[in-house]
Each structure stands twice: as C-alpha cells, then as structure tokens.
Amino acid sequence: MTHVLIVGSGPTGLTLAIELARRGIEFRIVEKSTEPPAGVRGKGLQPRTLEVFDDLGVIDEILATGREYPSLRGYQGDRVVWEGRMDELREPSASVPYPNLIMQPQWRTERILRDRLAALGHRVEFGAELTGFEQDGDGVTATLTGGERVRCAYLVGADGGRSTVRKRLGVGFAGETFESERMMLADIRTRDLDHDHWHAWGSLETRAVHFTICPLPDTDLFQLVAPGEGDIAALVAEHAPHVRIDEIVWRSDYRVNIRMAERFRVGRVFLAGDAAHVHSPAGGQGLNTGVQDAYNLGWKLAVGSEALLATYEDERMAVAEHVLGLSTRLLRTGDVRRGDDTNQLDLAYLGSPLSVGERGGERLGTLFAEQRGTGLLLLGEPAGDHPARVLPPLDGQRGVILVRPDGYIGYHGEESGLSAYLSGFGIEAPLARAAR
Structure with missing residues (x-):
C-alpha cells in the first residue's frame, strides 16, 4: 500500500x-x-x-x-507606435528575494x-x-x-x-465557459523579429489586440496568442506582412x-x-x-x-x-500590468483553524535560507524541547512564532500554548528531522 x-x-x-x-x-x-x-x-x-x-x-x-518579461513593443504594420513595460522591475530584498x-x-x-x-x-x-x-x-x-x-x-x-x-x-x-471568447495559442519560429521585445499588433482606436508574439527564453521559439479562431499565417500576413512564419511547431485553440x-x-x-x-x-x-x-x-x-x-x-x-x-x-x-496584485506575496491564511495569534496565517517573509527544508521553524527563546529548529526572536516580537513548512506562520503567542497547538494538529517531532 x-x-x-x-x-x-x-x-x-x-x-x-x-x-x-x-x-x-x-x-x-x-x-x-x-x-x-x-x-x-x-x-x-x-x-x-x-x-x-x-x-x-x-x-x-x-x-x-x-x-524577466521583456518590454512590450506595439506595431501598426511594420511601424513601432508604442513601447513600454507591463511591470516595474525591482531589486531583490531581504523580504522579497525574487521580486520579478x-x-x-x-x-x-x-x-x-x-x-x-x-x-x-x-x-x-x-x-x-x-x-x-x-x-x-x-x-x-x-x-x-x-x-x-x-x-x-x-x-x-x-x-x-x-x-x-x-x-x-x-x-x-x-x-462560466465563455463560448464567444476563444483564443489561439501557438509556438512558432520566425527570423523576422528580435528576441528582446514582446511584439504586439492591434488597433489604437479600439484598443483591440489582433495578436501578440512573445520570445521564449533560451529557445529559438516565439509564442503567438490571438483572440478568435482561424488561420494563424493568414492573420499575421494581414496585419504584419513583413513577418514570415517559418514553422508552427505546436498549436492549441481554447475557450476561456x-x-x-x-x-x-x-x-x-x-x-x-x-x-x-x-x-x-x-x-x-x-x-x-x-x-x-x-x-x-x-x-x-x-x-x-x-x-x-x-x-x-x-x-x-x-x-x-x-x-x-x-x-x-x-x-x-484588459489590464496587462503586473505587480503587487498578481505576485501572490500577500496571500495569507487569516482565519484558518491552523492560524493562531496576532500574525497567524501570514507569510513570514524573511529568513528564507533558514526556512529551506521540510521542518518547522521556531522563532523565540523557548524553555522546553520542541519539534522545530529554534532561532532567536525577530525584532519586536512578543512570545514565540512557529513557522509552518510552507513558510506561513502557524502559531504566534506564549510558549505555554505551543504544545497544545502542535498536538491538536497531530504535529510531532519526526516532521522536524527531515532535511533538504
């Protein structure tokens, strides 16, 4: 079994x-x-x-x-009419080691x-x-x-x-299945576009997108995305006749x-x-x-x-x-921007039965090297033995903080309540012994 x-x-x-x-x-x-x-x-x-x-x-x-995602380049035919980014590139920090x-x-x-x-x-x-x-x-x-x-x-x-x-x-x-919102997705090869930009064709008047062609990193491929159904080569020829598709490697049509x-x-x-x-x-x-x-x-x-x-x-x-x-x-x-709303760093388990105390359910957001592995992490100065690796408390922290293996705070409170919390969820010492 x-x-x-x-x-x-x-x-x-x-x-x-x-x-x-x-x-x-x-x-x-x-x-x-x-x-x-x-x-x-x-x-x-x-x-x-x-x-x-x-x-x-x-x-x-x-x-x-x-x-990182390349900057966008918008075209009318073979003429560049707009350039910009859908996100703001950020530098790594102690709380966000991978910001982009x-x-x-x-x-x-x-x-x-x-x-x-x-x-x-x-x-x-x-x-x-x-x-x-x-x-x-x-x-x-x-x-x-x-x-x-x-x-x-x-x-x-x-x-x-x-x-x-x-x-x-x-x-x-x-x-819902949006029957009217169909999309074509294809991996293509072309020698007529650079790999430094995400290329897009559309109408400035209606803000409708005809199709986009995005270079895929560490490959000679581009991903083409277009609304609707039909002949991809004909669509590209209509709006970007200077771009020749050498090969359609893979294609999928789907509904939203x-x-x-x-x-x-x-x-x-x-x-x-x-x-x-x-x-x-x-x-x-x-x-x-x-x-x-x-x-x-x-x-x-x-x-x-x-x-x-x-x-x-x-x-x-x-x-x-x-x-x-x-x-x-x-x-x-139709918003294509990316940032705090989409990076999923602010997702939390507030209100979960597993989240106890002032910070229970929050992503810890620090000590990433110490969190690596499969065990629990205990922040504080406990007096007794616990099934977790122990580190000194965070600045300004009251009580102890128990960090779950998935990086979220499970327990934040007085040490006296920690054993009951652990036993209530059946969490025992063997969980802490496994290592990466």
Whole structure:
C-alpha cells in the first residue's frame, strides 16, 4: 500500500511529488499521456512561486533558463507606435528575494521539476491512466490502465480542468465557459523579429489586440496568442506582412473558462491545481495557484493527521476564490500590468483553524535560507524541547512564532500554548528531522 497516489504530472502534481519525496513518504505519480507535453501554455512564474521553487531546490535552473518579461513593443504594420513595460522591475530584498515575474515555458518548468524528482529517486509513470477508484474508511482503491489496482491511503487529483478524479467524485465545477471568447495559442519560429521585445499588433482606436508574439527564453521559439479562431499565417500576413512564419511547431485553440470546484476534498480524495480551479490567462495566476495548492497539501499529507488535512480545503478554497476574482477582473478590464496584485506575496491564511495569534496565517517573509527544508521553524527563546529548529526572536516580537513548512506562520503567542497547538494538529517531532 502506497501512502499517496498522485494523478497528473503537471506543475501541481510534480510539486506535490517532490514534497512527498523529500520527506520519505511512499507515493506514486501517474500520467495518462504517454510522454511529456509539448507547447508552452502557462509561462509566468510569480514571485511567491519562485520562493517555493527555492525551497524545492530548483530555483537556480529556473532562473538560469528563464528571464524577466521583456518590454512590450506595439506595431501598426511594420511601424513601432508604442513601447513600454507591463511591470516595474525591482531589486531583490531581504523580504522579497525574487521580486520579478519570470518567464519560463511550462514544458521546461515541468522538465526541471521531473529532474528534481528523479534526483530524489522517483519518476512519473507515463501512459498510466486512472480509470476508476473507490474509497472506504481505511483508504482508496484506484484502478489504472490495464486493470492494475492500487491501494493508497490518499488520492490527489491534479489531472487538469477536465479532471477524471473530480468527475468521478461527482463534485460540481461552478463557473462560466465563455463560448464567444476563444483564443489561439501557438509556438512558432520566425527570423523576422528580435528576441528582446514582446511584439504586439492591434488597433489604437479600439484598443483591440489582433495578436501578440512573445520570445521564449533560451529557445529559438516565439509564442503567438490571438483572440478568435482561424488561420494563424493568414492573420499575421494581414496585419504584419513583413513577418514570415517559418514553422508552427505546436498549436492549441481554447475557450476561456473560469470555474472552481464546489469542494476540494471528499473523504480521502483531494483536488488540486486546474482540477480544483481554472482561470482566465489574465494575470498569470493558474499555474502558480496550483503549485501552491501542492505546497500547502504536501506537508499535511506527510503528517497525515485528520485535523491537519482538514485545513487544506479551508485554506486553499479561500485563496482560489480570491485569485479567480482577480484574474476575471483583469480579463474584463484588459489590464496587462503586473505587480503587487498578481505576485501572490500577500496571500495569507487569516482565519484558518491552523492560524493562531496576532500574525497567524501570514507569510513570514524573511529568513528564507533558514526556512529551506521540510521542518518547522521556531522563532523565540523557548524553555522546553520542541519539534522545530529554534532561532532567536525577530525584532519586536512578543512570545514565540512557529513557522509552518510552507513558510506561513502557524502559531504566534506564549510558549505555554505551543504544545497544545502542535498536538491538536497531530504535529510531532519526526516532521522536524527531515532535511533538504
């Protein structure tokens, strides 16, 4: 019997797998596709996700092969009519070590995460599709392609917006599909544009965008995005006849969906990432929210106490609802700017049962090197033994602060209440002994 079966190997499923692997938890991660996906799809990594990737041990390659978003260049035909940025580049600081949005093709993000998982001794099982499952009080029995039956304590559906897991649970997926808002997405090659700008064609009078062509870092590819449907080559020829498309490497047509699952958990089965919430592309929130679903859930599955697992749905549903509202608003207003609203640094778990005290639920926002790894971090000068690494108190701090493995403050208060807090959620010393 394996502890966790992860269904889906996108950024959400891979993040969860790494979290379990570095804690020594038995799991399997299965993917119905026979090989890793092609095409870019999501490409923006927000500052908070970069902090997560630092903790997972992949930040160096993410930054080495990615880049900050280039400046925008607007055209009428072959004439440049506007230049500017959609974000303000910022310098790193002690509280925000990765302040800027990083462009990284999703296929490469997934490859980097798979390589990290392999270094931890695990791999994705491609060509293994979940065909059914049933659960009881002791676990879940899942059936895979070919009739293999897998017994696990918990099952996590990270299998995308058309999630088999969600559908078989019978969980509603409330929201809207905008039939009239269709988009074309393609990876292309052209020798007629530079790789230093994000190129855009549109109407200055109506502010309508015909299409954009964005260079993808550390590749010879560009990503083309256009509203509607049709012939990409003909569209480019109409508005930018000086730009010749040498090759369309990959293409996808999609409708804008804004939906959220009515539950993120049913018994021993959890939903995460696009299986739980799908966003408009505005603001670059979808991939990042899924990664942080997994970052929230991983350490809780490792502990395995019911009291702790019960906080996943409470915490992540509130975040997903907020982020869906943000991305929908950006879609409706056409605002392409990025910054404090979209970087996800201000997301918090205020009001969660796991958040106790004045600062409970806040992102700690400092001591990032000390937070690396899988254990708890205790700030203060406790008198007794605790299942956490202990550091001196922060300036002006009263009492002790217990930092969760995902970087948020769980407990802030007098030391006398700490033991009851830990035992109430089933958090014991072994959690602190695992290391990166």
